[in-house]
Amino acid sequence: MNPLGRLRSSHAENRFEAWIIEKHRERVLSGQTEPIGPCPDDTFLRGLARRSNTIPLSDPRIDHAANCPECMSRLLVLREQHQSQNRKLVLALGMAVCLILAVGIFAWSRYSAHRQQMLASVSPVPQTVDLWNAGTYRGEQPGQLQSVVLPAARVQLTIILPRFSLPGRYLVAVTRDQSGSGVIAEGLAPATSIQAQERLSVSLDLRDVEPGAYFLSTTHEQDQAAYYYPLQIK
Numbered sequence: 289m290n291p292l293g294r295l296r297s298s299h300a301e302n303r304f305e306a307w308i309i310e311k312h313r314e315r316v317l318s319g320q321t322e323p324i325g326p327c328p329d330d331t332f333l334r335g336l337a338r339r340s341n342t343i344p345l346s347d348p349r350i351d352h353a354a355n356c357p358e359c360m361s362r363l364l365v366l367r368e369q370h371q372s373q374n375r376k377l378v379l380a381l382g383m384a385v386c387l388i389l390a391v392g393i394f395a396w397s398r399y400s401a402h403r404q405q406m407l408a409s410v411s412p413v414p415q416t417v418d419l420w421n422a423g424t425y426r427g428e429q430p431g432q433l434q435s436v437v438l439p440a441a442r443v444q445l446t447i448i449l450p451r452f453s454l455p456g457r458y459l460v461a462v463t464r465d466q467s468g469s470g471v472i473a474e475g476l477a478p479a480t481s482i483q484a485q486e487r488l489s490v491s492l493d494l495r496d497v498e499p500g501a502y503f504l505s506t507t508h509e510q511d512q513a514a515y516y517y518p519l520q521i522k
């Protein structure tokens with residue numbers, strides 16, 4: 289088997305092999321096909337196979353190897369071994385990188401999902417209810433109804449109280465009926481005047497509330513009159 293033929297077909301793109309082929313061609317053209325000098329030892333050939341691009345090309349042992357079928361076939365075997373080792377190393381490195389990435393992505397997605405869960409359970413949903421023009425139930429007296437919709441979540445509820453509402457603290461409650469029984473959630477908050485409107489902000493935990501029809505009530509701390517608004521929880 290012609291080692292150079294095999295060489296040309298498999299690794300012709302390599303600078304080292306291209307150079308060896310060129311060297312051999314020069315020899316054949318000048319009629320000098322006999323290798324010069326003794327065969328170099330295995331250590332040299334191994335080094336040549338491994339670090340072919342760093343050994344000076346003027347080294348006479350390279351000149352010999354290029355023209356000695358024995359050295360050349362040994363060189364090819366060593367080079368094959370070295371390249372297969374390199375491929376295994378690259379493969380192992382690639383697998384290690386993939387593994388690290390996979391573990392990292394998994395850990396991140398777990399952390400991210402956990403964080404979102406935490407946020408969902410901690411951060412209240414901001415909601416604003418404008419009752420400025422609302423009529424109310426006062427006790428059993430039906431009036432012009434302002435229907436309110438809230439999600440079944442933790443809600444940070446801002447209420448714009450109806451006109452003529454008094455300043456002061458209000459008890460805000462979600463109840464089953466307009467008599468004030470069956471309180472589902474409640475909170476106490478002071479009303480503050482913003483642009484001549486009384487506003488208050490209260491946190492209501494409606495996470496465990498079944499969707500359906502309820503009432504939202506506001507009760508002034510001193511006045512004690514409760515106003516009820518039909519409420520839908522979705």
Ligand SMILES: [Zn+2]
Nearest residue numbers: 327356358359
């Ligand atoms: Zn030789």
